[in-house]
Amino acid sequence: MSEPMNRRQAIRELGAAAVVPFLSGFHPSVPPQEGGWKPLFFQGSEAETVAHLGERILPETDTLGARRALVHQYVDFALSRAESAESARFREGLRELDRRCAATFGKPFVELDPSRQDEILTGISESPFFGEMKRLTVDGYYRSEVGMKQELGFEGNAFLAEFEGCTHPEHRSWTAEQRRAERARPGGSGRAEDAGPRESGRPPRAGSEPSEERGEH
Amino acid sequence: MNDVVVIGSGASGGMAAYNLTQKGVKVLMLDAGGVFDRRNFWTHVLPFEADGRLRRGDAPPQFFLDKKEQPYVTPEGRPFELARVWGRGGKTNVWGRVSLRMSDLDFTAAEKDGWGIPWPIRYADVAPYYDRVEELIGVCGGTDDSDALPGSRFLMPAPAPRCGEVFLQKACDKLRIPIVAGRRANFTRPHRGFPACHYCGACGEGCDTASFFNSADHLIPFALATGNLEIRSNAVAARILADDGGRASKVQYFERHTGAEREVEARVVVLGASAMDSTRILLNSKSPRFPNGLGNDSDQLGRNFCEQIMVHVRGFLPQLFGRGYVNDDGISGEHVYVPRFNHRPERPKPDYLRGFGIQFWNTGAATTGADVARHLPGFGASFKAKVKERYPALVSLHPFGEVLPRPENRVTIDEGRTDRYGVPLMKVDVTFGENERKMRRHMYDTCEEILHTLGAEIVPIDREANDVPGSAIHEHATCRMGKDPKSSVLNSFNQMHEVKNLFVVDGSAFTAASEKNPTLTILALSWRATDYLAEEMRAGRL
Numbered sequence: 001m002s003e004p005m006n007r008r009q010a011i012r013e014l015g016a017a018a019v020v021p022f023l024s025g026f027h028p029s030v031p032p033q034e035g036g037w038k039p040l041f042f043q044g045s046e047a048e049t050v051a052h053l054g055e056r057i058l059p060e061t062d063t064l065g066a067r068r069a070l071v072h073q074y075v076d077f078a079l080s081r082a083e084s085a086e087s088a089r090f091r092e093g094l095r096e097l098d099r100r101c102a103a104t105f106g107k108p109f110v111e112l113d114p115s116r117q118d119e120i121l122t123g124i125s126e127s128p129f130f131g132e133m134k135r136l137t138v139d140g141y142y143r144s145e146v147g148m149k150q151e152l153g154f155e156g157n158a159f160l161a162e163f164e165g166c167t168h169p170e171h172r173s174w175t176a177e178q179r180r181a182e183r184a185r186p187g188g189s190g191r192a193e194d195a196g197p198r199e200s201g202r203p204p205r206a207g208s209e210p211s212e213e214r215g216e217h
Numbered sequence: 218m219n220d221v222v223v224i225g226s227g228a229s230g231g232m233a234a235y236n237l238t239q240k241g242v243k244v245l246m247l248d249a250g251g252v253f254d255r256r257n258f259w260t261h262v263l264p265f266e267a268d269g270r271l272r273r274g275d276a277p278p279q280f281f282l283d284k285k286e287q288p289y290v291t292p293e294g295r296p297f298e299l300a301r302v303w304g305r306g307g308k309t310n311v312w313g314r315v316s317l318r319m320s321d322l323d324f325t326a327a328e329k330d331g332w333g334i335p336w337p338i339r340y341a342d343v344a345p346y347y348d349r350v351e352e353l354i355g356v357c358g359g360t361d362d363s364d365a366l367p368g369s370r371f372l373m374p375a376p377a378p379r380c381g382e383v384f385l386q387k388a389c390d391k392l393r394i395p396i397v398a399g400r401r402a403n404f405t406r407p408h409r410g411f412p413a414c415h416y417c418g419a420c421g422e423g424c425d426t427a428s429f430f431n432s433a434d435h436l437i438p439f440a441l442a443t444g445n446l447e448i449r450s451n452a453v454a455a456r457i458l459a460d461d462g463g464r465a466s467k468v469q470y471f472e473r474h475t476g477a478e479r480e481v482e483a484r485v486v487v488l489g490a491s492a493m494d495s496t497r498i499l500l501n502s503k504s505p506r507f508p509n510g511l512g513n514d515s516d517q518l519g520r521n522f523c524e525q526i527m528v529h530v531r532g533f534l535p536q537l538f539g540r541g542y543v544n545d546d547g548i549s550g551e552h553v554y555v556p557r558f559n560h561r562p563e564r565p566k567p568d569y570l571r572g573f574g575i576q577f578w579n580t581g582a583a584t585t586g587a588d589v590a591r592h593l594p595g596f597g598a599s600f601k602a603k604v605k606e607r608y609p610a611l612v613s614l615h616p617f618g619e620v621l622p623r624p625e626n627r628v629t630i631d632e633g634r635t636d637r638y639g640v641p642l643m644k645v646d647v648t649f650g651e652n653e654r655k656m657r658r659h660m661y662d663t664c665e666e667i668l669h670t671l672g673a674e675i676v677p678i679d680r681e682a683n684d685v686p687g688s689a690i691h692e693h694a695t696c697r698m699g700k701d702p703k704s705s706v707l708n709s710f711n712q713m714h715e716v717k718n719l720f721v722v723d724g725s726a727f728t729a730a731s732e733k734n735p736t737l738t739i740l741a742l743s744w745r746a747t748d749y750l751a752e753e754m755r756a757g758r759l
Contacts, residue, residue, distance in 0.1 A: 028265040028266070028268060028269060029265070029268040030268075031272055056596060056597060057596040057597070057600065058596075058600070058601050059597060059598050059601065061598050061601060061602075118596075118597060121596060125595075125596070134596065135591070138587050138590040138591060138604075139587050141587075142585075142586035142587040142589075142590055142604070143264040143265060143585065143586065143587050144265050145265045147586055147587075148263070148264065148265065148586050151586075151601070151605060152542060152582070152586045152604075152605060152608050153541060153542035154542060154582070154584070154586060155542060155544060156417070156418055156544050156545070156546045156582070156584055157261055157263060157417045157418060157419055157546065157584060158415075158416075158417060158544065158546070159415045159416075159417065160415055160416040160417075160544070160546075161415075162416075163376045163377060163414075163416040163546075163547050163548070164377060165376065165377025165378050165379055165380075165382075165547070165552070166377065166378060166379055166380040166382070166383045168380060168540075171380050171383050171384065171536070171537075172383055
């Protein structure tokens, strides 16, 4: 596992520079277009509204938010391929959002400051439109490299020689001895044969000390 | 004439060919699809790489058969999810790998509770074959041995549990619920010339190093090496033709891509096309002697469909909140397993028959970060923090409960609707009943109990929900074995009561489903059946 850890550190040290191609380019799920991104489904100010919406759902913190991760491009692409009834409902949801903003604050969503945007979103948080927007944002963000790697720190799908499993002493305070004692208690399930994955949950390995000595204390 | 024609190349057909060819029997295998090339598997393509690759014209192998190519019929309002893989290795290319021995708790269930017909075999009949199969296919597991899940000397070391699984062990210990090492056919050591599992967690995409059992890599090449196996790919078996004496004499098939009709002669036919397709083939094999389908004097062919009912309960463990990313990929599935326990004397007697076990796949940091977020309320920086905090803290509980065999849950053929070759489609009519609903309640209760014990944040549950029938991809009993030819189709060696030179070796031969994943048992029974077949052939009785 040392190789991926190094790679992960390297990416962190490079910081945002490592993802510059993303910022000016295309969401990884969206087909590149000549001359930069143009919406496939959104019209007029819709893309901008969705970019603002996405940013309120997953804002920039110590990692990039949905806007700079280009999640609005993902939402546009997904809607361009959705059933027409579904995408029409979404479009109506965007209109309803701006009507609501106009009625409450006299301005469209994109012109509100973030705290007012949040106020509006809290008001519609149970609506099907918001649910759909959140679902698309979450999918577009956490399935992107920014979401998976930068935000969640994903380093899986690797080639490992051994699988370590849980190595945290504080989790593994439940030792094989305790498990046996618990099961031997009156009323316990009491069957030694149920004692579980190799007692300690760690496969014996040639050349290593007995498994129960490792990481158990 | 071919000695034996084997229909299907998955677990059952692959094993039949493997065993028979080793014994010097000449085998012709008909496989409905082509060959899946391991070099093209998307085992190491991450979600954010997939779309770009697709656009470049690269595509992963299409394991699952397109329903448009081969439709099936379900009644209005009674959906059934049928997963079929046509091609070398069949579903073992992407199977779940869970390898659990059935026990006498399963084999004697009908005698004890009176539901359905008894199995004609006992654990002792299958045990030697379980040994051989485990040794051959490379199953990892623990040292446990119980009346619900018999132990084995032939297992590779179990992988270490993930953090979440350590907590599941604690909770189950407190609740006196048995929890043992999971058993899956992933190689935790190099095996028969194949490398050990590299713990990438992407088994569902097919393994690019063939480090879990797959008929295409671990059975068929060995059969081919004997020189006794010929494989005809893209040969979609349609019917088995009987001679005037009622013996199987030919197999009719269609070339998948051209639709050309062909026939091959056979001294013996071994059917391993998967439960539903084997049943369809037999039901379509009508003759004056067998007007209701081949070997179907009992009217049991297509009836008694059974499988497992599945529900899913998820929770987040506060003990693991914010611990940061840990690679939890492992062998992809769970490393711990809760075998059936509701029969134990210290447990209250259930208000339903049979039992369930619990699997735990998708416990820990998932390869798809989005899964966690989907279950969390709110938005904004606090939502983003919540997602990150819970990403490594997910535990997923998946109980599998036995669905009882009932004659009205059945596969028939729809004479009025045919596939592209003019062969009538299968019609599947399956619903779950009261016993399953009662068991489902106990399944949810148990999962909640485990999660409450850990103080977990439980993702809201719809207790009326379960997966659509068919979702387990463990279809059984539509061509069941039994002692009495009046109530069963096959004898205890998977041989048709009424057509002695026809053996059905896939999951359709099971008398009942049990709560366990069936592939290990399918492999064992196919091995056993073909041992018997070869001996009968040698003795001149076939």
